[in-house]
Amino acid sequence: MAFSIKVNGKTHNVDVDGDTALLWVLRDVLGMTGTKFGCGRALCGACTVHLDGAAIRSCITSIDSIGSSEITTIEAVGATAVGARVQKAWLDREVVQCGYCQSGQIMSAAALLASNARPTDSEIDEAMSGNICRCGTYVRIREAIKVAAQGGGQKG
Amino acid sequence: MSPDHNVSSASDPDLDHSVTDLSRRTFLKAGAIAGGGLLLSLRLPFGADESSAAQTASFAPNAFVTIDRDGRIVLTMPYVEMGQGTYTSIPMLIAEELEVELSHVQLAHAPPNEKLYANPLLGIQATGNSNAIRGAWKPLREAGATARTMLVAAAAKRWNVEPASCRAQSGEVLHSATGRKASYGELAADAAGMPVPVNVPLKDHKDFRLIGTRAKRLDTPAKVNGTAVYGIDVRPPGVKIATLAQSPVFGGKVKTVEEAAAREVKGVRQIVRLDDAVAVVADHMGAAKKGLEALVIEWDEGPLAGLTTAAIASELERATLGPGAVAQSLGDTERAMAEAVTKVNAIYQVPFLAHATLEPMNCTVHVRKDVCEVWVGTQALARAQAIAAKTAGLPLDRVVVHNHLIGGGFGRRLDVDGVARAVQIAQQVEGPVKVVWTREEDIQHDMYRPYWFDRLSAGLDGKGMPVAWMHRFAGSSVIARYLPPAFKNGLDPDSTEGAIDLPYELPNVRVEYLRVEPPGIPTAFWRSVGPSHNVFVVESFMDELAAAARQDPVSYRIALLDKTPRAKSVLAVAAEKSGWGQPLPARVGRGVSLQFAFATHMAHVAEVEVSNDGDVRVRRVVCAVDCGAVVNPDTVRAQIESGIMFGITAALYGEITLKRGRVEQDNFDSYQMLRMNEAPTVEVHMVPSSEPPGGMGEAGTSAIVPAVANAIFAATGKRLRKMPVDARLLKRPT
Numbered sequence: 034m035a036f037s038i039k040v041n042g043k044t045h046n047v048d049v050d051g052d053t054a055l056l057w058v059l060r061d062v063l064g065m066t067g068t069k070f071g072c073g074r075a076l077c078g079a080c081t082v083h084l085d086g087a088a089i090r091s092c093i094t095s096i097d098s099i100g101s102s103e104i105t106t107i108e109a110v111g112a113t114a115v116g117a118r119v120q121k122a123w124l125d126r127e128v129v130q131c132g133y134c135q136s137g138q139i140m141s142a143a144a145l146l147a148s149n150a151r152p153t154d155s156e157i158d159e160a161m162s163g164n165i166c167r168c169g170t171y172v173r174i175r176e177a178i179k180v181a182a183q184g185g186g187q188k189g
Numbered sequence: 190m191s192p193d194h195n196v197s198s199a200s201d202p203d204l205d206h207s208v209t210d211l212s213r214r215t216f217l218k219a220g221a222i223a224g225g226g227l228l229l230s231l232r233l234p235f236g237a238d239e240s241s242a243a244q245t246a247s248f249a250p251n252a253f254v255t256i257d258r259d260g261r262i263v264l265t266m267p268y269v270e271m272g273q274g275t276y277t278s279i280p281m282l283i284a285e286e287l288e289v290e291l292s293h294v295q296l297a298h299a300p301p302n303e304k305l306y307a308n309p310l311l312g313i314q315a316t317g318n319s320n321a322i323r324g325a326w327k328p329l330r331e332a333g334a335t336a337r338t339m340l341v342a343a344a345a346k347r348w349n350v351e352p353a354s355c356r357a358q359s360g361e362v363l364h365s366a367t368g369r370k371a372s373y374g375e376l377a378a379d380a381a382g383m384p385v386p387v388n389v390p391l392k393d394h395k396d397f398r399l400i401g402t403r404a405k406r407l408d409t410p411a412k413v414n415g416t417a418v419y420g421i422d423v424r425p426p427g428v429k430i431a432t433l434a435q436s437p438v439f440g441g442k443v444k445t446v447e448e449a450a451a452r453e454v455k456g457v458r459q460i461v462r463l464d465d466a467v468a469v470v471a472d473h474m475g476a477a478k479k480g481l482e483a484l485v486i487e488w489d490e491g492p493l494a495g496l497t498t499a500a501i502a503s504e505l506e507r508a509t510l511g512p513g514a515v516a517q518s519l520g521d522t523e524r525a526m527a528e529a530v531t532k533v534n535a536i537y538q539v540p541f542l543a544h545a546t547l548e549p550m551n552c553t554v555h556v557r558k559d560v561c562e563v564w565v566g567t568q569a570l571a572r573a574q575a576i577a578a579k580t581a582g583l584p585l586d587r588v589v590v591h592n593h594l595i596g597g598g599f600g601r602r603l604d605v606d607g608v609a610r611a612v613q614i615a616q617q618v619e620g621p622v623k624v625v626w627t628r629e630e631d632i633q634h635d636m637y638r639p640y641w642f643d644r645l646s647a648g649l650d651g652k653g654m655p656v657a658w659m660h661r662f663a664g665s666s667v668i669a670r671y672l673p674p675a676f677k678n679g680l681d682p683d684s685t686e687g688a689i690d691l692p693y694e695l696p697n698v699r700v701e702y703l704r705v706e707p708p709g710i711p712t713a714f715w716r717s718v719g720p721s722h723n724v725f726v727v728e729s730f731m732d733e734l735a736a737a738a739r740q741d742p743v744s745y746r747i748a749l750l751d752k753t754p755r756a757k758s759v760l761a762v763a764a765e766k767s768g769w770g771q772p773l774p775a776r777v778g779r780g781v782s783l784q785f786a787f788a789t790h791m792a793h794v795a796e797v798e799v800s801n802d803g804d805v806r807v808r809r810v811v812c813a814v815d816c817g818a819v820v821n822p823d824t825v826r827a828q829i830e831s832g833i834m835f836g837i838t839a840a841l842y843g844e845i846t847l848k849r850g851r852v853e854q855d856n857f858d859s860y861q862m863l864r865m866n867e868a869p870t871v872e873v874h875m876v877p878s879s880e881p882p883g884g885m886g887e888a889g890t891s892a893i894v895p896a897v898a899n900a901i902f903a904a905t906g907k908r909l910r911k912m913p914v915d916a917r918l919l920k921r922p923t
Contacts, residue, residue, distance in 0.1 A: 170831065
């Protein structure tokens, strides 16, 4: 079946079954491989993208559920002010090790900061505990989120 | 370096250069590169004993440094980046002595060639065992110093001045008396004709500009914007996606497959049957998975259909009733034990563990009539090439392997079973096919950290100090499979690391190992390898001895460390920085561990809180480390933080169990990972040292498990001799 979806501001037409997960459409059909496959069951967060600005797990989001919503992926999140700040903080704090989970971590962090400019530690935990980092970069992710939050210049 | 940092095989540097000189008893050669420029070929020594390399009769270089006429400096080296920062810290060694900035050194990844690029401490082309920096430390600095000396000599000759009156700085040679200068690029061709200096002096540690400073990681920008290409991301033109079901019982075979429903799934192109697996090839992973679910596969489960973890454990237990191969023997343990005032006995066990790299296993292969092309992220490039050639029935030179970034190695990608499997599938597919394991297949068909069973006893004197130490353990030898020549007389250097040559002064020691392979269960290296098991057992038991002697666990250990000042020092620092001895609330405790492994001394103090239900939370970890000279301190810190989280994951959750011959765990709900809300704060204190560097990638992992178990003992009085933590044993008595 044919679907029309809007990804990073551009409309794409894809012909797949309606129950196909957005993750596979992004990676295998559209060739946007920045979004990662980790578990397939929304247990690890590696596949996190934004749906109208909210963080969702693309591995369990079927293509027929998206409609006219706008999808943003790691490839374009840097075009938003919050996304760019998060990416910069990630580099400044040397968060990354193997890097495989970091697309999802950055998407979750950017969605958090977009809705909550100055999150507390427990709010960071709540927003980020769905994202597994097997290299265990959690200490630095937490620091980087705080750095990115401060860079926003807003008081929470 | 290319912006996406996609590592592909570089072509071999021109090895037919004219050798102009030979130095250091065949350690290093200089020559010219085609088009003019300097080439240094060097040999990274085999084994920790560097002098042994000098005895090698023939010269086979395994790393190359070139400086061309444009001043481009390229280092070709065999280690792979998997997040441990090797791509940053290794070039620092060359840049330091060559007097250039880190950004001036470009990296080319070595092509697969076991002979040329063998890891000096593993003897094979592989990145593992925390030894990249250990192996490269001296030879790469020597290479940098040699190149610099030859460039200076070339300039001095050109200007007709004494070399001693010139100096190298920022990629140029300067003659300050006359104000003349020349860039390395201008001098490179002449430098190739200069004699190779013998015994070139290396910088004193106090003069280091780069080594020991915080260097920005070079591989990270592409990893925050989605452009980094991991093995799973490759997309050769026309690639199809396959996923697979392998026999749920190890050693089982495919009996029948009903394919009709799968063929109806939109996007499914082909179903591939193998002896012990079925794969569905499709346009995308969604269709491949859906197709796989639609298959009805009947398996011939084979002889292991009844296998359980309990059966494996009792087999190991039985083995430890008899003597094993003697890994270490000091004094007369039997007699000292007989004469001891107090005896302490304990049995310890650790489970099978999966690697659970976040990038699931995958491999892309295109088999053509007489050539096989492979795209994969591997820690062992030459091994990947060899298995592909063997599986495809092609000579080695007809197999091209493109190596890619690795989404977590941890030892899993030292093995190449996935490459063999992907080639088997690709042999039946027209065009390239990317085989992607589901998380379930990845966990249930891993190669596992071995299950270990340990029997310990100690004899204490009247003051409670250990006079006899007996440790016997049974489990799989990964080395015996992976590197058979290194398994000798019933022993291998990995299985016993962390169990022998303890930092403690113990007069009578006997350590015995029994190799017992679990039937059909493949075992493999797992981050922190042998010590992942031994350090938990030894440091927990040492804590038991302190408790039996009614002594403080830190001061009890310190009393045994007079002959190992580096160990004593890290323990003292960790204790002091952690506030050891200061009061804590009820059901909160501190635990300590001390480790010498991977040539690094490390002490951890873990602070844990145990809920009334028995749930354990690690709140804080203080680590003191003496890893010799530190190349990139931020990387050392990052690796310790990482290792600690990896070890806590194992301590709290890590367990692979078998029932009816099947692995019971299958995804991150049944095989849990530590998450952000559970992560402790970590403090790392580096004890300054000018000793050669120790390994850093794994030490934090093995050392944290006993620290957590000992902290649980301090918090609850309950000694956990089996990992992972069983919360049921820690419930508050009502």
